[in-house]
Amino acid sequence: xxxxLPTRALGLFLLLGFADLAIxxxxxxxxxxxxxxxxxxxxxxxxxxxxxxxxxxxxxxxxIALAWYARYNRDFVRKLSLVASGAYVTIWVVWFMATx
Numbered sequence: 001x002x003x004x005l006p007t008r009a010l011g012l013f014l015l016l017g018f019a020d021l022a023i024x025x026x027x028x029x030x031x032x033x034x035x036x037x038x039x040x041x042x043x044x045x046x047x048x049x050x051x052x053x054x055x056x057x058x059x060x061x062x063x064i065a066l067a068w069y070a071r072y073n074r075d076f077v078r079k080l081s082l083v084a085s086g087a088y089v090t091i092w093v094v095w096f097m098a099t100x
Contacts, residue, residue: 006070
């Protein structure tokens with residue numbers, strides 16, 4: 001299990017990433033949000049399924065790279081995952097507060 005998920009922080013990052021993927025795709029399909037990321041925006045404008053596929057691939061690629069690198073520097077992967085998780089939460093909170 002340690003090879004697949006070397007830190008709980010990486011699990012948290014993946015959980016937040018896939019939650020973001022699902023929530024964004026559903027709310028966009030309902031016309032309630034727009035994608036803020038200019039790199040991902042063209043994908044979701046074309047199709048929520050395409051968006052989910054591309055974002056899912058990027059999350060999986062990131063997970064594979066981080067799980068591999070954790071064999072050499074587990075502490076770095078843990079800290080990076082915590083920073084990325086904090087960024088996800090911060091962006092969501094700022095975005096939410098801006099829409100009030």
